[in-house]
Amino acid sequence: MAAKLLLWTIRVLALLMVMVSILPMIPSGQWWVRIWEFPRLQLTWALILPLVLLVVHGLWKRWRIEHAVWMALILAVGGWQLSHILPFTSLWSTEVPTAEVPPGEAQATLKVLSANVDYTNDRYDEVLSMVRREDPDLLLLIEVDHAWAEALTSLDQHYPSRIGEVRSEGLGMVLWSRFPFQEQEVKHLVSERRPSVFVTLDAPGTGPVRYVGTHPVPPGLRDRVASNDETDERRDSRVRDAELILVARRVQQDADNRWIVTGDFNDVAWSDGTRLFADLSDLKDPRRGRRLLSSYHAERPLWRYPIDHLFVSDGFHLVDLERVRVPGSDHFAVTATLAMAQKDRAKPKASAEEQQKAEEMVEEGAEDAAEHGVSSTPSG
Template identity: 75%
Template sequence: MTALERHMFLKLLLWVIRLLTLLLIVVSILPEMPSGQWWVRLWEFPRLQLTLALAVPLLLLALHIWLKRPRKEHAVLLVLILAIGGWQLLHILPFTPVWSNEVPTADAQTLEDQSTFKVLTANVSYSNDSYSEVVALVQREDPDLLLLIEVNNEWDEGLAPLTEHYEYRVGEVRGEGLGIVLWSRFPLLEQEVKHLVSERRPSIFATLDIPGIGPIRYVGTHPVPPGLEDRITHNDETSERRDSRVRDAELMLIARHVQRDPDNRWIVTGDFNDVAWSDTTRLFADLSDLKDPRHGRRLLSTYHAERPFWRYPIDHLFVSDGFHLIDLDRVRLKGSDHFAITTTLTAARKDQANPEASEEEHQTAQELVEEGTEDASEHDVSD
């Protein structure tokens, strides 16, 4: 390599490092914008992937430093890359063992005298036809509460054997990935299917009577994902991708339901189509005062099951205080692009404290509800 070629190579390499660093800075801070646009909100999802992607400019920078004497710009680029990594890790680390638990671990010595129950939550994917395999998985896992999402007529027929194992059922069977059904071994003192923002998106509200524990309020939900191509269009020639506003509004309305009844124990579970560290999910947790069992334990990424590198924690289970965790795991669901989540819980003392969300958080939630309702109305999905 001639001196000129070496000079041109080093110059090109430096520009590549600059552009990659700038790109990673932009996509890292983009989700901080107060926008519901899908192409903004989607950058909340790949924080782990973006952290790993920082290895590319970091290695290229090391190469450039090795080939050319260190200079001030090298230090600046290194600081920027490390700052981006620190910012991303700040969102991820709470879902690792280095952080403290939000839901305490149950004391093994006292479990013999306590009632326990198991919850399984799974998005079965409506285009999937592995009905018997899913039934076999449910029988093997043997949950007391089973929430299945994207249940259409074919799935409803395929899941018929479950009626032998579960006496109680509530939900709505719909096509296009919109169905949601809860099976329960526990009596349902109250049950209702609500359409919080969109008539096309049902959520399940129930009160369960669990022996040895008492009544527990339960919500199962599946808000619309941002970026989903809208099937409801104003004419046959146009379509557009959905923003996050309807999803955000649904989560805020559920948080309000919980907030209005803090004396009861609550479980909220489902495919939120939102990652655990997003501003919306954190606001949902603050308003409702619900806790995430993954906090301080593991990410438990559930989607996409077939693409390990592009996998995010979007299937959730939140609980109020008054529960301790026995076990938390994910299970592969044949034919689905989601893993199932299994959670085993036991009751603990309830502190009866009211949620302590700030006035600013309440205002933000109200704005999200108003924007989501307006967005649903504009796209002809609110009635």
């Protein structure tokens, strides 16, 4: 009886792992489908349990063909999950080259820090101390509400340039810069509630650098439908995906310039949406070939995912990449020091299929925003 119960436990666990591994392959924006793109690392570790139980059962009741079938299935699922994770380890080649500065030579660098401070967090002075200690040239803070804006006014003395939008409920965003802005704009790409900042920096010794800070809506977020205030439903991923695609299009249209895009994407580094964003924009992820740098949830080590991102165009090499604790926040900050390098003139080369998929994502995102009464005029 115990052996039979153990075998059925193995069967159920293995089938559950197969099911949640297959779900993200379904072309759906439903949050309960897309959410399974997040815990690939956790699911890989979880596969150890049915694998160990299978070995125990095989030794106990003699190895049979069924054991070999389940073993092959578990290993195949583990390999599938690892194929998404391994590019973010030192086993893979890097996308952004490491900066090599000859001894005694100065090189123009740019330090960027992006952090979701969490609008429910009230440890203002500690966060200010963290910012001053890191001393970035570009500082993007997300979820800046009116209390945070008031607490951060001293930053205006250290950074001559500032742009953003202060909003409640975790929707605000402010960018501070040590360098002057040649161009600056707050855009509402899909949802009128969610700002993104677009600026062109006049970086000394470098020329113009284009920068985008963004914070798309997370899938699974509870939200009221404007047409029915009594209805509380979870958002799917369509608005998030559309917003990222519209940022990618902006980069794609001006590929000759240097670009930096940072923010809380509410999407993991290995997802289809993030990879499509990278393919369309031809931006590079400095984590690839180095480390995962999971940023959320800061207080739950077993449930952390890489959802705070920093992408750069060619024309940048990496000096340093770190994860920094933000006092009181559920996110870590991501900080990178970038060195200027030769910029080539290659254009992004997304396939026709990827372009079509991007078009569909934008249309679906606009529809979802309209359904929730928060639509903005999408622009590429």
